[in-house]
Amino acid sequence: MKELISYILRFGNLNPQQIDFIAEKAKEIVIHKDEYFSEAGKTSRQVGFILEGITRVCYYNNKGEEITKYFIEENNLVVDFESFDNEIPSTAYVQAITDCRLIVFSKKNWQELLNTIVGWDAIVHKIIAKALMQKVERRSPLVSEDATTRYLKFIEIYPTVVNRIPLSYIASYLGITQSSLSRIRKNIR
């Protein structure tokens, strides 16, 4: 729990009562490898925070290929706010790629946080803005680089992830085939 609180406190101030209130509304859950936290087509009904483990956000493009949009690691929020806020179907899957331990807030409890904690809305939007900026900064440069450079950037950005997840997910994230990535790995050694 303290991980979440200190994460939140980086974006705004909260008094002890408010912190207690947040803790009351939180619930800890476990998701096993390959299980989904949320699914495309379904409305996202909870806000999560990863204490342990790695998830990925993925979808199927119109050729039916599975695309990994990004990975979300420990100490990050995991939620599709577009879907959660507007109660519309999500466009992507969020899947655990290792066993994960999460803190989650139900829609109802989240609403209570919004109603009770003055400035919660602002804090949350700062967090979202920050996370989105990171996604842009990470994903965008891939467009203009060749496959090897992409992989090297990936290693830089996700050093703790590289060796914990299947090569196929990385390839899909980088927009190249498994075999290409395998060749690239070989060339790098």
Added chain:
Amino acid sequence: MKELISYILRFGNLNPQQIDFIAEKAKEIVIHKDEYFSEAGKTSRQVGFILEGITRVCYYNNKGEEITKYFIEENNLVVDFESFDNEIPSTAYVQAITDCRLIVFSKKNWQELLNTIVGWDAIVHKIIAKALMQKVERRSPLVSEDATTRYLKFIEIYPTVVNRIPLSYIASYLGITQSSLSRIRKNIR
């Protein structure tokens, strides 16, 4: 001015006094084609809103290639908040690629909005979150598609832009060479 106000009102409520106050703090400027709104290495000192024209955000990667990260069109905010908020050097250039008419707020006036209008901070962060989400959704899919599909997606996303800007900018946005894009255009016809 009304374009900006109605844009803002989509993200939160403001009373007439507040709206007047915003208008007071705003200034309209013109930037000519190829001029910069802000530059890499310099701290971003104003928040802009495009009334007319197209800008692009670009930078140089470590091979010295000029990369267009995205285009920003009419009725959108243009600002590097990372740089503006923290007063650190910006990492990208914002360049007008047609003549542009903008509304701008100086750092000082922006600060006054923050201090005077309750909830301004929250509104701004919602706007930023929305804009960033759009950037992610636009740029991210490019990674996994081949050059032709990228170009088709570009046309979908920026239908009003395609024919107003040089091919080289589009190529740089899509992460392909000019000649490739030229060939792709030919094949599509």
Added chain:
DNA sequence: AACGCTTTTTGCCAAATGGTAAATGATTTC
């Protein structure tokens, strides 16, 4: 209309990546 300048299109060949399938390696299950 002719000139200079910039942008776009082409042509040529080399290099990178994809597609497919088989071989190898690793891991789980019984």
Added chain:
DNA sequence: GAAATCATTTACCATTTGGCAAAAAGCGTT
């Protein structure tokens, strides 16, 4: 520990894209 299952590497060839340079087209100026 053998079999089955899954992940990774390799091989082959086809296709796409890049690099470079020249030609063509477009545009503004005189």
